[in-house]
Amino acid sequence: MSRTVTLALLDAAGAPLGALPPFDVPSPWWQDVAPVVAEAQRRYGVDVAILRLLGGDDTGTVGGAVTYLGQVSERPAAPLVPAELDLTADPLRAPFAEPGGPARSLAWAKGELRRLGRPAETANQQRTWNLSAVWRLDGPGGTAWLKQVPAFFRHEAAVLRWLGRAAPGKTSTLLADDGDGRMLLDHVPGEDRYGAPIEERLAMAADFHPVQVRSAADVAELVAAGVPDLRAPHLAGWIRDRLTGHDISSVAGLLAGLEARLDEVARCGLPETLVHGDLHPGNVRACAGKHVVIDWGDAFVGHPAFDVLRLAEGLDAASAQSVVEEWCARWRADVPGCDPERAVELLRPVAALRMAAVYAMFLEGIEASERVYHATDVDACLKQALGPAPAL
Structure with a gap:
C-alpha cells in the first residue's frame, strides 16, 4: 500500500x-x-x-x-499549483507544527550536540504527527535523535533521567532536554520488534521486571518530577474526568464500581511502580539479544500489571497466558504472599478504560486536523472494556 x-x-x-x-x-x-x-x-x-x-x-x-x-527556505524552481490553505492559528497546535518550529528545534539540537563534542553534519526528518516530531542527526560522533513532544508527554525526559540513574542500559540515553518537550537522545542500535513472537515477548517481560521492582522505592520521586500519578487513589477520577463528553453509557456500571475494584486490586499486595504505559513489542528495540525499551511518553506511576496486559496483546490465548503466568511467578517470588493473578484479572477492563481515557486526552489536547489519528480509539477501547472480567 x-x-x-x-x-x-x-x-x-x-x-x-x-x-x-x-x-x-x-x-x-x-x-x-x-x-x-x-x-x-x-x-x-x-x-x-x-x-x-x-x-x-x-x-x-x-x-x-x-x-x-x-x-521551505527558498522558493522551489518546480512549478507550483494553487492551493486553498486554512492557516488559522490553533491554540492546541504543537510548537513543531508552527512555521519556523522545526528550524528552531534543529538549532537547539545542533547546539547541544556541539556542546557535547558531537557536531551534526546532516539532519533528516523522520516523523511528525500529534504525538511527536522526530529527526535523525548524524555526524562524526555518531547518530543522535531529536524528539519533540506535546505538553501531555513532557514528563518523558524526567522518566529517562531516572532510568539513566536507576536502570542504565534499559532505555535510550538522554543527552539533553530543554524542559519544554525537546529531547536529544543517543542512538539505540537494533530494530523495533513489532510482531515479536511469544519467546521474545517472554524475554522482554523478564528483562523489564527488574526495572519495575527497582522503581517501587522511587515512586514519590517520579511523581515529584512530573510523572503522572495514576495510583489507585487517583486513577478512577482521572479516567472519569477524561471521558467526560464521550458516550460512556455502555460502561457506566464499570465506571461506577472502579473504586471498589481498585480496592480489591490493592488487597492483592503488589507495589505500585513506574509503568511504561504502552509496552508493546514495537516500543522495544533488540540488538544481539539485548532489549531496550523506548518511547516513554505514556509512562505513569501505577500498577505494574498494566504493562504485562499490553505486552500480551495480539497473542493467541495460550501464548498470552504464558506471558502473564511468568510475570505472576516473578512477582510472587519478589513479594511473598501477593496475588498477582487476581490483580491482572481485576485490571483487564480497567486497562481498556485507561486507554480510552488516554485517547480522550489526546483528542482534547491536539488540533482538529490531527484528531483523525485517534477518531475511533475511544469507542474501540470502551468496547474492549466490556469483555469478561471477574466478579469482585
Whole structure:
C-alpha cells in the first residue's frame, strides 16, 4: 500500500506559495514523513520540513490521499499549483507544527550536540504527527535523535533521567532536554520488534521486571518530577474526568464500581511502580539479544500489571497466558504472599478504560486536523472494556 501526497508549501516567512503536484510514496503511514521529504527532493529538488497534516481521504491514516503543510527556505524552481490553505492559528497546535518550529528545534539540537563534542553534519526528518516530531542527526560522533513532544508527554525526559540513574542500559540515553518537550537522545542500535513472537515477548517481560521492582522505592520521586500519578487513589477520577463528553453509557456500571475494584486490586499486595504505559513489542528495540525499551511518553506511576496486559496483546490465548503466568511467578517470588493473578484479572477492563481515557486526552489536547489519528480509539477501547472480567 502507498500514499498519494499533496505537499502545500510556505516560504521562510510563513507565507503560502502553492503546492507541488501530487506524488506517490511507498510507505502508507501518514505520520511517517521521511519518504515524503525524500521524494520531494528527488522529484522536485525541494528541501522541505513537514509541519503538519492538513487532511486526507477516508482511508483512516494509512494509505490513500493525504495533504501536508511544509516549509521551505527558498522558493522551489518546480512549478507550483494553487492551493486553498486554512492557516488559522490553533491554540492546541504543537510548537513543531508552527512555521519556523522545526528550524528552531534543529538549532537547539545542533547546539547541544556541539556542546557535547558531537557536531551534526546532516539532519533528516523522520516523523511528525500529534504525538511527536522526530529527526535523525548524524555526524562524526555518531547518530543522535531529536524528539519533540506535546505538553501531555513532557514528563518523558524526567522518566529517562531516572532510568539513566536507576536502570542504565534499559532505555535510550538522554543527552539533553530543554524542559519544554525537546529531547536529544543517543542512538539505540537494533530494530523495533513489532510482531515479536511469544519467546521474545517472554524475554522482554523478564528483562523489564527488574526495572519495575527497582522503581517501587522511587515512586514519590517520579511523581515529584512530573510523572503522572495514576495510583489507585487517583486513577478512577482521572479516567472519569477524561471521558467526560464521550458516550460512556455502555460502561457506566464499570465506571461506577472502579473504586471498589481498585480496592480489591490493592488487597492483592503488589507495589505500585513506574509503568511504561504502552509496552508493546514495537516500543522495544533488540540488538544481539539485548532489549531496550523506548518511547516513554505514556509512562505513569501505577500498577505494574498494566504493562504485562499490553505486552500480551495480539497473542493467541495460550501464548498470552504464558506471558502473564511468568510475570505472576516473578512477582510472587519478589513479594511473598501477593496475588498477582487476581490483580491482572481485576485490571483487564480497567486497562481498556485507561486507554480510552488516554485517547480522550489526546483528542482534547491536539488540533482538529490531527484528531483523525485517534477518531475511533475511544469507542474501540470502551468496547474492549466490556469483555469478561471477574466478579469482585
